[in-house]
Amino acid sequence: MLIYNACRFDLSKGQENVPISIDGNPNREEPPSFQYSPGNVQGPGCDMDPGEVTLPGCSCLSRSCSADSCTCLKSHGFAYDGPGLLQVDRYLADGAACCAPVFECNALCACSEACSNRPVDRGLACRLEVFPTGTRGWGVRATEPVPRGAFVCEYAGEVIGREEARRRQLSQGPGDNNYIIAVREHAGPGRVTETFVDPARVGNVGRFLNHSCRPNLAMVPVRVHSTLPRLALFAVWDIGAGEELTFDYSGGGGGDGDVSGGSRGAIEASRTDGLLRKACYCRAKNCTGFLPLDTSVFSNP
Numbered sequence: 001m002l003i004y005n006a007c008r009f010d011l012s013k014g015q016e017n018v019p020i021s022i023d024g025n026p027n028r029e030e031p032p033s034f035q036y037s038p039g040n041v042q043g044p045g046c047d048m049d050p051g052e053v054t055l056p057g058c059s060c061l062s063r064s065c066s067a068d069s070c071t072c073l074k075s076h077g078f079a080y081d082g083p084g085l086l087q088v089d090r091y092l093a094d095g096a097a098c099c100a101p102v103f104e105c106n107a108l109c110a111c112s113e114a115c116s117n118r119p120v121d122r123g124l125a126c127r128l129e130v131f132p133t134g135t136r137g138w139g140v141r142a143t144e145p146v147p148r149g150a151f152v153c154e155y156a157g158e159v160i161g162r163e164e165a166r167r168r169q170l171s172q173g174p175g176d177n178n179y180i181i182a183v184r185e186h187a188g189p190g191r192v193t194e195t196f197v198d199p200a201r202v203g204n205v206g207r208f209l210n211h212s213c214r215p216n217l218a219m220v221p222v223r224v225h226s227t228l229p230r231l232a233l234f235a236v237w238d239i240g241a242g243e244e245l246t247f248d249y250s251g252g253g254g255g256d257g258d259v260s261g262g263s264r265g266a267i268e269a270s271r272t273d274g275l276l277r278k279a280c281y282c283r284a285k286n287c288t289g290f291l292p293l294d295t296s297v298f299s300n301p
Contacts, residue, residue: 045161057108085149157199
């Protein structure tokens with residue numbers, strides 16, 4: 001048995017760029033069992049391999065791409081400033097992703113891995129720690145300061161279809177946690193793309209992130225190698241070392257007002273914990289008292 005208060009254990013077992021530690025606790029409580037995967041894997045109902053490279057690459061030979069010459073940036077725009085920090089004011093209105101989708105340079109690009117248009121592609125760079133919160137199960141905190149706009153981690157797991165998401169939710173009991181998140185992207189009148197990710201069986205550190213009605217992270221769908229988005233979480237403001245990392249399961253968050261009702265823009269995300277309304281213990285001033293409850297998976301697409 002692993003004794004967490006005697007050593008620092010890497011949750012990812014070496015699969016991430018930096019180790020993910022687990023905080024020691026007197027009860028020697030262990031996180032739930034699951035298969036760790038740094039990125040998405042193909043699940044039932046998904047007709048695309050998340051690891052397949054299907055988008056074209058640029059021919060830039062410089063260390064970092066520039067907007068005037070890179071075909072990736074010319075086609076999709078430049079989402080990052082300086083050392084790969086997301087343009088928060090542009091992409092996170094009211095803390096919710098609401099603008100054009102983000103495309104990064106990919107495996108077919110000639111630019112270096114240090115290119116500023118690759119923060120999600122480079123993978124985990126922030127040092128994180130999983131810890132028992134008491135009232136909210138396990139949580140995640142940063143062990144070092146995180147600047148505004150920095151990529152923190154993905155919400156990765158099995159990418160599944162709508163019917164499989166429906167089946168999994170219906171098979172759960174009232175006390176079971178539902179990790180499935182649904183992201184809907186509105187590309188125009190009548191054009192909605194849905195992505196369902198479930199990290200319950202196969203997933204990464206993102207599965208331990210708790211909900212808050214005023215979170216410090218926001219989710220942005222990012223395309224890297226294919227049109228299947230990666231659900232990337234970025235810092236909405238500067239985050240101090242030791243501060244718990246949270247996002248709004250309803251897709252909003254990060255603003256000073258009450259945006260817990262969900263995104264009002266082009267991106268909608270939702271994650272619920274069970275089919276019954278559960279109490280929220282985030283203690284934010286604008287807390288609604290309950291975790292978001294989304295039953296849209298049971299309606300017609």
